[in-house]
Amino acid sequence: MSSPFVLYVDDEAANLVVFAAGLRGTVQVVTAPSGATALELMRKQEVAVLVADQRMPGMSGVDLLAAVRAEFPDTVRILMTAYSDLEAAIDAINRGHVHLYLRKPWEPVELRQVLVQAVERYSAVRWANELERRMRETERMYSLGVIAMGVAHELRGPLTALTMNLELVTDLVGDVSEQKTLRDALRDSRTSVQAIGDIISSVELSTRSRTDEDVNFREVVEFAVRSALGEARHRGQLKLFATDVPPIRGSRTRLGQVVLNLLVNALEAFDPAQRQRNLLSVTLATTDGTALLTVEDNGSGIPAEVLNRVFDPFFTTKADGGTGLGLAISKQIVEELGGSIQVSSTVGKGTTFHVRLPVVATA
Ligand SMILES: Nc1ncnc2c1ncn2[C@@H]1O[C@H](COP(=O)(O)OP(=O)(O)OP(=O)(O)O)[C@@H](O)[C@H]1O
Ligand SMILES: [Mg+2]
Numbered sequence: 001m002s003s004p005f006v007l008y009v010d011d012e013a014a015n016l017v018v019f020a021a022g023l024r025g026t027v028q029v030v031t032a033p034s035g036a037t038a039l040e041l042m043r044k045q046e047v048a049v050l051v052a053d054q055r056m057p058g059m060s061g062v063d064l065l066a067a068v069r070a071e072f073p074d075t076v077r078i079l080m081t082a083y084s085d086l087e088a089a090i091d092a093i094n095r096g097h098v099h100l101y102l103r104k105p106w107e108p109v110e111l112r113q114v115l116v117q118a119v120e121r122y123s124a125v126r127w128a129n130e131l132e133r134r135m136r137e138t139e140r141m142y143s144l145g146v147i148a149m150g151v152a153h154e155l156r157g158p159l160t161a162l163t164m165n166l167e168l169v170t171d172l173v174g175d176v177s178e179q180k181t182l183r184d185a186l187r188d189s190r191t192s193v194q195a196i197g198d199i200i201s202s203v204e205l206s207t208r209s210r211t212d213e214d215v216n217f218r219e220v221v222e223f224a225v226r227s228a229l230g231e232a233r234h235r236g237q238l239k240l241f242a243t244d245v246p247p248i249r250g251s252r253t254r255l256g257q258v259v260l261n262l263l264v265n266a267l268e269a270f271d272p273a274q275r276q277r278n279l280l281s282v283t284l285a286t287t288d289g290t291a292l293l294t295v296e297d298n299g300s301g302i303p304a305e306v307l308n309r310v311f312d313p314f315f316t317t318k319a320d321g322g323t324g325l326g327l328a329i330s331k332q333i334v335e336e337l338g339g340s341i342q343v344s345s346t347v348g349k350g351t352t353f354h355v356r357l358p359v360v361a362t363a
Helices: 013-022 035-044 061-071 083-094 108-176 180-203 217-233 252-268 326-336
Strands: 005-009 029-032 047-053 076-082 100-104 213-215 237-242 248-250 279-287 290-297 340-346 350-358
Touching (some): 029 035, 035 061, 076 083, 076 108, 100 108, 213 252, 248 350, 252 279, 252 350
Antiparallel strands (some): 290 350
């Protein structure tokens, strides 16, 4: 990545040229002729260090730096003044608007030193902020883990009752009913109850052992698609193109979570008013010895600045209650199995997720 920019603001064009020339080869410089243009530019590109001349018509240097302090607090702010304006500089420093001040006319060696250090300071601040953000994230994950364990513990009892009753009903229906749909519904309900049990097991600390089984991925995908059909009906068309793939070593339930997360996200990206044109297609195939699941929708699409954050825990754009955990968990599950998950998207056109999973080698 290129190093971040130093922005120099001065209303005298000649100064801008000399400044940029004097720094060639040390730091990257951009220039602006006024405070207003500087602010506009900063909204478009990242600026590490701002050097502002004090005497400018319209917005003075100190005014500009005060505005930048509010809007871009990480940017290192340097005021440049002639000796006669020293009062303004001292006042600005004391009020915290300015980090450093440079005397005008500047001395090239000093200028370079100051700016190189300022860029370093900016990088250090950014790094510290990033660390802090990650630490907060870790803390949240930790508290969430504690809560999840408690919830899992409480769910065990009712789930056991539900399992027993479902088995009983299945036995009774098996004898008296010829209805295939009823039997299918019961079978899927039992699979879901089993899945809840597996999820609880994976959260409970005591039984942390991950289930390892040979999973028929096609069945998992078909089950997830059936589970999503109810929701899909109100939002668009769901098409499944599945072929048999070799077994995958992992947990049926956790793989099911991944598929369901992707389907639900895609359905949520649809505008229900456009039901006729909304299409979600799910494809399962074997390519290059791996299982490849493709989940493609023609929904809202994801803007570029959002795209590289969708796998971050707690990242959500859903105002009404997304946890932002769906894709983070999915990625973790897929990577635990040695696979990968990728996304590509175009705003207004739609989004495609690719999940690649290693299969059990067949002798
Ligand atoms: N198919 C998609 N189309 C458009 N945006 C998507 C799609 N899939 C994911 N996203 C974006 O990625 C974000 C993160 O997704 P993720 O599943 O992790 O969380 P969520 O869906 O917001 O919350 P939750 O999964 O808890 O309901 C979403 O808020 C959305 O902005
Ligand atoms: Mg989601």
